């Protein structure tokens with residue numbers, strides 16, 4: 001099947017498991033939101049998918065290929081791209097130079113930049129002179145230039161005002177419209193649920209809700225209960 005598939009994934013760090021038995025599918029063109037309280041294990045789960053940390057149980061596959069034992073580089077060759085927390089631009093490189101780092105051709109560079117007309121006038125500015133929101137656009141453009149099949153996005157909104165983050169969301173939707181499957185970890189729960197088709201709530205390492213994102217958004221009681229542990 002064409003999907004990023006997690007089956008009964010358990011991740012251990014330090015004293016013990018921080019993620020237990022998580023199963024989910026991300027299909028091409030779909031956005032799945034992963035929300036939950038601080039320390040629930042969301043970042044650890046994304047890190048296990050991209051290979052930053054090993055899994056201690058369960059399996060992960062991309063389009064039917066098991067990846068659990070592959071290196072980060074091998075996973076990225078299968079189209080798995082991870083945008084980690086913290087807007088990692090190369091500050092002294094220009095916008096174009098930052099995006100070019102992950103493009104294999106000038107066509108890939110142009111396609112990625114074309115998605116972000118907001119960056120047009122800043123193409124030759126060093127990334128360090130850009131606002132936080134613009135830097136996050138550069139990070140997104142660089143991820144897109146790598147032609148991901150599946151994109152893991154961790155707290156893209158960190159340090160951004162909600163109004164700035166709201167401008168970035170349509171760009172995530174555009175990735176999905178082009179067939180990229182997206183697993184979106186986000187602290188602005190309602191904005192993430194508004195974008196996603198499917199949602200999971202993780203609390204204390206366990207899935208406490210797995211279902212329709214809109215239904216969760218429309219039911220504050222369900223959301224509250226899931227955050228408290230289901």
Ligand SMILES: Nc1ncnc2c1ncn2[C@@H]1O[C@H](COP(=O)(O)OP(=O)(O)OP(=O)(O)O)[C@@H](O)[C@H]1O
Nearest residue numbers: 013014015018036037038039040041042043044045
């Ligand atoms: N490098 C590490 N070594 C040991 N424990 C860690 C490490 N990173 C995270 N943890 C622990 O793993 C648990 C899950 O943390 P994680 O960052 O995955 O959660 P999160 O849901 O992403 O939280 P937040 O929303 O605050 O980023 C926490 O108890 C945290 O203290």
